[in-house]
Amino acid sequence: xxxxxxxxxxxxxxxxxxxxxxxxxxxxxxxxxxxxxxxxxxxxxxxxxxxxxxxxxxxxxxxxxxxxxxxxxxxxxxxxxxxxxxxxxxxxxxxxxxxxxxxxxxxxxxxxxxxxxxxxxxxxxxxxxxxxxxxxxxxxxxxxxxxxxxxxxxxxxxxxxxxxxxxxxxxxxxxxxxxxxxxxxxxxxxxxxxxxxxxxxxxxxxxxxxxxxxxxxxxxxxxxxxxxxxxxxxxxxxxxxxxxxxxxxxxxxxxxxxxxxxxxxxxxxxxxxxxxxxxxxxx
Amino acid sequence: xxxxxxxxxxxxxxxxxxxxxxxxxxxxxxxxxxxxxxxxxxxxxxxxxxxxxxxxxxxxxxxxxxxxxxxxxxxxxxxxxxxxxxxxxxxxxxxxxxxxxxxxxxxxxxxxxxxxxxxxxxxxxxxxxxxxxxxxxxxxxxxxxxxxxxxxxxxxxxxxxxxxxxxxxxxxxxxxxxxxxxxxxxxxxxxxxxxxxxxxxxxxxxxxxxxxxxxxxxxxxxxxxxxxxxxxxxxxxxxxxxxxxxxxxxxxxxxxxxxxxxxxxxxxxxxxxxxxxxxxxxxxxxxxxxxxxxxxxxxxxxxxxxxxxxxxxxxxxxxxxxxxxxxxxxxxxxxxxxxxxxxxxxxxxxxxxxxxxxxxxxxxxxxxxxxxxxxxxxxxxxxxxxxxxxxxxxxxxxxxxxxxxxxxxxx
Numbered sequence: 001x002x003x004x005x006x007x008x009x010x011x012x013x014x015x016x017x018x019x020x021x022x023x024x025x026x027x028x029x030x031x032x033x034x035x036x037x038x039x040x041x042x043x044x045x046x047x048x049x050x051x052x053x054x055x056x057x058x059x060x061x062x063x064x065x066x067x068x069x070x071x072x073x074x075x076x077x078x079x080x081x082x083x084x085x086x087x088x089x090x091x092x093x094x095x096x097x098x099x100x101x102x103x104x105x106x107x108x109x110x111x112x113x114x115x116x117x118x119x120x121x122x123x124x125x126x127x128x129x130x131x132x133x134x135x136x137x138x139x140x141x142x143x144x145x146x147x148x149x150x151x152x153x154x155x156x157x158x159x160x161x162x163x164x165x166x167x168x169x170x171x172x173x174x175x176x177x178x179x180x181x182x183x184x185x186x187x188x189x190x191x192x193x194x195x196x197x198x199x200x201x202x203x204x205x206x207x208x209x210x211x212x213x214x215x216x217x218x219x220x221x222x223x224x225x226x227x228x229x230x231x232x233x234x235x236x237x238x239x240x241x242x243x244x245x246x247x248x249x250x251x252x253x254x255x256x257x258x259x260x261x262x263x264x265x266x267x268x269x270x271x272x273x274x275x276x277x278x279x280x281x282x283x
Numbered sequence: 284x285x286x287x288x289x290x291x292x293x294x295x296x297x298x299x300x301x302x303x304x305x306x307x308x309x310x311x312x313x314x315x316x317x318x319x320x321x322x323x324x325x326x327x328x329x330x331x332x333x334x335x336x337x338x339x340x341x342x343x344x345x346x347x348x349x350x351x352x353x354x355x356x357x358x359x360x361x362x363x364x365x366x367x368x369x370x371x372x373x374x375x376x377x378x379x380x381x382x383x384x385x386x387x388x389x390x391x392x393x394x395x396x397x398x399x400x401x402x403x404x405x406x407x408x409x410x411x412x413x414x415x416x417x418x419x420x421x422x423x424x425x426x427x428x429x430x431x432x433x434x435x436x437x438x439x440x441x442x443x444x445x446x447x448x449x450x451x452x453x454x455x456x457x458x459x460x461x462x463x464x465x466x467x468x469x470x471x472x473x474x475x476x477x478x479x480x481x482x483x484x485x486x487x488x489x490x491x492x493x494x495x496x497x498x499x500x501x502x503x504x505x506x507x508x509x510x511x512x513x514x515x516x517x518x519x520x521x522x523x524x525x526x527x528x529x530x531x532x533x534x535x536x537x538x539x540x541x542x543x544x545x546x547x548x549x550x551x552x553x554x555x556x557x558x559x560x561x562x563x564x565x566x567x568x569x570x571x572x573x574x575x576x577x578x579x580x581x582x583x584x585x586x587x588x589x590x591x592x593x594x595x596x597x598x599x600x601x602x603x604x605x606x607x608x609x610x611x612x613x614x615x616x617x618x619x620x621x622x623x624x625x626x627x628x629x630x631x632x633x634x635x636x637x638x639x640x641x642x643x644x645x646x647x648x649x650x651x652x653x654x655x656x657x658x659x660x661x662x663x664x665x666x667x668x669x670x671x672x673x674x675x676x677x678x679x680x681x682x683x684x685x686x687x688x689x690x691x692x693x694x
Contacts, residue, residue, distance in 0.1 A: 038356035039379050039586055057686075058661060123523070139526040142469060229528060229660040231469065233669060237661055248350035250655045251378060252694055253357070 031257035038251055049258035058234060059242050059259065066239045069149065070217035073156055077213055078206075080157055081164035088165070089172050099169075103162035110159060114226035117141075117155045121227075141227050145235035148228040152236065155223055160216075164209050171205025172198070207278035211271050218267055239263055308335030309593050312362035315340060315416075316348040319580045322417045322616060323366060326601055329610050334600075336593050338364070349654065356380050361585030363594045366416040369404050370653045372581040373494065376407035377651050381583030385411045387595050396622040397602060400577040400647035414598055415619035416582035417549075417611075420575040420641045421476045423447065423567075424536065424550065425543035427560040429454050429461060433542070440543075440564030443571045444481050447543060448510055448519075454542025455519040463519035465536060465544045466511060468672050470529040471665040472658045475648070476576045477545035477566070481507045483646055484568030490691075494650025497687035499667060500680045506569050508671040508680070515672060525673060528660075547578070548638045552615055563634040565641055575645035579617075617642060656690040663687045 033046035053059055088099045105113065120126050121140040128140070140151045175198065183193055199206075221240040224230055230237035239259070247256035315323040320342035327338040341362070343351050349371065355361050356378075367375055375381055388394060388402075388411040398415045405413025427437035433453045441447040451463030467473025479489050487503025490496065498504070514520040523535065533550055535541060539559040545566050555561055565573035582601075584594045600606055607618045612628040617639055624639035650656065657664040663686035670679025 037378060038353055039359070123526070142526050142528070231528075231660060231665075233666050234661055241661070244350075245655070245659060245661055248353045249659045249661075250652070250694060251353055251374065 028257050028260055031254055032261045034254050036253040036257070038253070042254075045254070049254045050262075052255060053258060053262065056242075058237065058245075059239075061234055062237045062239050062242045065235065065237060066218060066220065069152075069220060069238070070214055072149075072153060073217045074210065074213045076153065077157060077160060077164060078210065080161045081209070082168055084161060084165040085168035085172055089169065102165055105159050105161075106163040106166075108159070110222045111226060113155060113159045114223050117151065117158075118227055121151050142229070142231050145232060148232060148236045152220075152223045152227055155227065156220075160213075164213070167209055168202070168205060171202050174205075175201045203278055207275055210278070211274050214270055214274065215267055218263070218270070308337055309590055311336060311338045311364060311590060311594055311597060313338050313340050313597075314348075314352070314362045314365040315342050315580065316345045316366070316368070317342050318345050319366065319417045322611070322614065325610050325614055326416075326606065329606065330597055330600055334596075336596065338597055352380065356586075359587045361587045363585055363588040363590050364582060364597065365585055366580040366582040368658075369401055369415070369577070369579055369581045369647055370658065372401075372404040372413050373407060373649050373651050374654060375583070376405055376410075376412035379586055381405070381412040382586050382588065382591050383410050383412060384414075384584065384595065384598070385409075387599070388414070391599060391602060393602065393604075393620060393622065396620045398577060398619050398621065398642050400642075400645055401579070401581055401619065404647045404649055405581045405583065413581040413583035414602060416580040416601070418577060418617040418619050418642060419547045419549045419579040420577055420617060420638060420645055421480055421545055421566055422548045422575065422638060422641070423543060423564040424546050424554065425450070425562045425564070426454075426539060426541065427562050428539075429457065429542045430562070433457055437560075437562060440562055441567065443567050444507065444510055444569045447567065448514060451514060451519050451542050452517070455517075461540050461542070462521035463542045464514055464524075465521045465527070465532075465541045466515075466524045467527040467529055467532050468515070468520075468524045469526050469665070469669065470532070471660070471662050471668060473527070473529055473532060474668045475657055475664070476547070476578055478507050478511065479648070480545075480566035480574040480576050480645070481568050483574040484566065484572035485570070486568075486572070490648050490650055492649070494648070494653065495688070495691050497656075497684050497691060499664075499687060500684035503569075505671075505676070505680055508676060510569065512672050512676065548617060551634070551638075561634075563637055565637065573641075573644070575641040577642060577645040577647045650691055652691050652693060655693070656687050663690050 031042070032049050033044060034042040035045045035048070036042045084102050088095050088102070108116075118141060121128065123139050140147050142148055179197055179201070180193060183197055188196070219240055220238045221244070224236050224238050225241060225244070228236040230241050240263075243256050243259050243263070246252050246259060313323065313327065320340070323340050323342070327340045331337050348367070352361070352365065352367065352375075361380065391397070398418060401413075401415035401418070402411070405411060423440060425440055430437040430450070433456065435450055435453055441450050453463075454461065455463030466477065475489075482489055482501070482503045485503045485506075487501050488498045489504065490498060511520065515524060521535065521541065523531075527535070532546070533553060536544060536546060536550065537554050537557045537559070539557065548563070551561060551563065566575060567573050582598065584591050584598070588594055602620065604620075604623060607620050607623050608626045608628065611618050612623065612626045615628070615635065618624060618626065621643045624642065625636060629635040629639055656662055659665075663683055667679050667683025667687065670676065670683065
């Protein structure tokens with residue numbers, strides 16, 4: 001009887017996971033082995049969709065760029081979010097205001113945030129140009145590969161730092177105060193408290209945040225699609241933009257599916273390694 | 284994953300099939316992109332007023348439209364009729380997104396006068412799939428007031444591209460916020476629409492007839508790029524030209540501070556409504572001649588539609604003299620039939636006769652992979668354009684030519 005109850009409890013979730021994850025995943029794998037036209041019968045062509053990937057120059061550029069972007073964002077976002085969490089960790093007058101202010105950008109849709117930045121940084125209508133803060137005709141979103149990447153990084157930091165701060169803050173507050181007190185009685189300095197107590201006890205939270213940051217960055221799309229359109233000269237084209245292009249511009253669904261499968265495999269490996277390394281150290 | 288998800292979502296979203304319209308006719312669904320929404324709605328209103336069948340128009344933002352169509356096709360839930368940028372027509376025809384209308388088209392009494400460039404674009408392996416829906420040709424638009432101020436004759440537009448550059452330089456000398464010209468330097472579609480006619484006018488080619496080999500490394504193309512590059516370097520082309528990706532192109536011309544620029548003929552009205560008096564001229568080659576890029580939208584019957592017969596009735600009606608003159612010409616549009624280039628509305632404005640007359644002379648480039656090779660922001664063409672205008676021109680054109688050819692032959 002209790003077994004049946006367990007099965008009944010699990011059924012809704014199992015159905016949801018099955019319909020919205022396992023079935024599309026199976027379809028995706030199946031698609032990647034075919035030449036899949038929009039209309040008409042798919043033709044089995046494995047492994048052409050996969051072997052053609054090696055030949056795709058844009059895919060190579062996008063893979064390299066996505067990797068670079070992931071490293072930059074993970075380092076910067078973690079530093080900023082952790083810094084903010086430490087800043088608002090303790091109860092003191094006004095801290096509620098700062099916590100809310102840092103978290104506020106998170107409630108804005110990412111596409112809307114991208115459009116907001118596009119307007120802000122535009123040299124036609126943006127306030128930077130109007131106030132004369134930027135000399136001459138400098139486009140921050142498409143002028144050079146560096147400024148295009150910089151504008152996207154700024155947007156992501158602004159939009160996601162508060163959210164990650166919140167998770168890190170929860171981790172910080174879960175550390176028992178007694179541990180700190182005992183260490184202080186033993187004469188530990190502030191730096192020692194941070195290195196020997198905060199960091200080790202935060203490991204599970206840090207593992208979670210870093211995994212979310214890397215997967216989020218490897219799947220980056222909106223910010224580049226809206227803010228830089230992948231330019232200038234494809235310098236900010238992300239992997240998901242290439243998938244979108246294969247599917248909806250080249251109308252080659254099989255090839256788009258193959259890239260998705262490879263990206264999924266990479267994500268699985270990265271997440272598994274990351275969680276394993278960080279969790280092992282925490283035990 | 285994205286594609287699979289889109290398919291699942293599209294299937295879920297497109298289940299309903301409302302067929303009955305009020306009054307006993309059927310309801311036909313018609314999709315179009317935002318750029319041509321007003322013309323599509325004008326057609327639909329005129330048709331609905333005189334027919335029992337009713338056409339219901341839905342417009343989507345330009346950038347999202349190809350993806351919307353692709354996911355609807357994947358879900359076998361295309362609308363009864365849909366229009367698309369004419370340069371995408373070879374791809375959609377070849378993919379079978381539109382129903383075959385060869386026999387119906389052949390029976391049209393005025394089939395030989397329907398914009399030949401558009402008909403060719405909607406043809407794949409000898410079969411017809413689409414008709415012209417809206418026509419937009421590229422022309423030189425010049426500001427008559429700035430011409431007069433610069434000491435140029437407002438009734439005498441340039442006859443060669445070199446003369447165009449001289450005029451732009453003259454206007455640019457007025458100084459202040461006024462610039463000689465403007466171009467979409469970060470927009471593949473804008474550049475092909477406005478610069479290719481100069482290549483064609485000089486007898487050059489950009490693509491081979493089958494759309495499988497690029498010819499952008501031709502001397503004609505290099506000369507045209509060199510001329511625009513010079514204008515940008517001298518500051519005659521407004522500095523914002525370098526980053527113009529399309530969305531603010533019209534706004535720049537509407538400001539009334541640009542002397543002369545190639546652009547879409549449909550902008551005549553929106554620019555003049557801001558108080559600028561415009562002159563219109565064909566786009567010339569470096570040393571003369573004239574040509575145009577016949578753009579706009581093509582329309583066909585959705586391959587999955589179950590109301591093809593009724594949908595054809597609407598399509599055939601849009602090609603009638605009544606629709607072409609009383610809807611298109613009356614709304615200052617370009618008729619899709621060359622025999623109606625001169626009509627009672629164009630007679631009132633000689634500029635419209637100039638524009639309409641270009642349809643028979645102009646071209647619409649034909650290539651199955653046109654979007655991926657030229658219009659898409661990740662296309663090899665945009666990279667080539669930026670190199671030719673702002674970087675190492677010779678290398679960009681040579682490397683770009685092989686990259687574009689490779690893209691054209693893909694898949």
